[in-house]
Amino acid sequence: xxxxxxxxxxxxxxxxxxxxxxxxxxxxxxxxxxxxxxxxxxxxxxxxxxxxxxxxxxxxxxxxxxxxxxx
Numbered sequence: 001x002x003x004x005x006x007x008x009x010x011x012x013x014x015x016x017x018x019x020x021x022x023x024x025x026x027x028x029x030x031x032x033x034x035x036x037x038x039x040x041x042x043x044x045x046x047x048x049x050x051x052x053x054x055x056x057x058x059x060x061x062x063x064x065x066x067x068x069x070x071x
Contacts, residue, residue, distance in 0.1 A: 001023065001024075001040060002020055002023075002040070002043045003020070003022075003033075003038040003039065003041060004019070004039055005017055005018060005038050006036060006037060006038060006039060009037050013032065015037075020041060023038070
């Protein structure tokens with residue numbers, strides 16, 4: 001589930017204010033919501049021009065974003 005940080009914090013999960021992150025540990029997520037550090041957010045699906053949802057693979061996004069460009 002995706003959560004938005006209301007303030008910066010660090011611990012088992014660290015986030016900066018207004019950062020949106022997928023927190024998979026439900027116990028940690030519930031604790032952070034209860035403490036007022038995060039709120040659950042709905043991330044809208046990306047759609048193409050025909051209105052069909054575009055599937056994104058999180059692992060693929062992470063891999064492509066961390067590649068260095070050779071000069």
